[in-house]
Amino acid sequence: MRLIVNALRAIGDTRLADEDPLPPSDRLIVGSSLALEDLYRSQSGRLQRYFASNQARQDAADLVQESFARLAEAGRDPARRIEEPEAYLGRVATNLLRNRARSALQRSLAQQIQAEEAGLTAPDMIAALEARDMLARLQAALEKLKPRTREIFLAHRVDGMSYRDIAAAQGLSIKGVEWHMRKAIAQLDRALRAR
Structure with missing residues (x-):
């Protein structure tokens, strides 16, 4: 003012x-x-x-x-x-x-730029097929995990829970949660490497 x-x-x-x-x-x-x-x-x-x-x-x-x-x-x-x-x-x-x-x-x-001037590319169909195949292999590998290991893995990777929270919810020690995570990651890694 x-x-x-x-x-x-x-x-x-x-x-x-x-x-x-x-x-x-x-x-x-x-x-x-x-x-x-x-x-x-x-x-x-x-x-x-x-x-x-x-x-x-x-x-x-x-x-x-x-x-x-x-x-x-x-x-x-x-x-x-x-x-x-x-x-x-x-x-x-x-x-x-x-x-x-x-x-x-x-x-x-x-x-803005004109559509004719933009370098538009078509979707990469091969990459899409490879991604779909990888998802199918991961899904199959997740289904082969023991239920408790799968639950712990998904709680950490999908739900974002910490090892401490998972341990409290599952009645395990943090080392026990780490063991289940190692098992799940190893099995998923083997599934992704196998073509």
């Missing part, structure tokens, strides 16, 4: 100086720093929520600042009086979001 007031003073807004008496509240000039401060206090939260609800959450504060900077710039022109500053701020906010969306679309379109 101080930044806006300082910006107004820096750009030469001399309509209200620090030593000037304050006008009655019904005759405040919209472009004055006092009116802008009051407007900022009353409308910045609303604008912040508006920007945050329209996918601009991380930039909401910057967009609020930009909205008020544009209002201050428009208020500098004495021939142009802003009758409804809240409505003006709403329009500025909407335009800022539109400009942002337009820029994002243009960046996205600039990154």
Whole structure:
């Protein structure tokens, strides 16, 4: 907020100086720093929520600042009086979001390439067949494991359980879980090596 007031003073807004008496509240000039401060206090939260609800959450504060900077710039022109500053701020906010969306679309379109220019390749059917064969061999090897060994292996590799948790659930020591894991890995390794 101080930044806006300082910006107004820096750009030469001399309509209200620090030593000037304050006008009655019904005759405040919209472009004055006092009116802008009051407007900022009353409308910045609303604008912040508006920007945050329209996918601009991380930039909401910057967009609020930009909205008020544009209002201050428009208020500098004495021939142009802003009758409804809240409505003006709403329009500025909407335009800022539109400009942002337009820029994002243009960046996205600039990154696209034509299908003719892209080096598209067909799926490798041999690799797909080899992967399907490997999965079938792994499935068969898992089915050949003893039920407890298979359960321990799947609990660790699929469910992500630690050896300590598996040991507690199975009533084994950690060394016992390690033994079952070694057995399962060895059998699965043999199944993958055999063609």
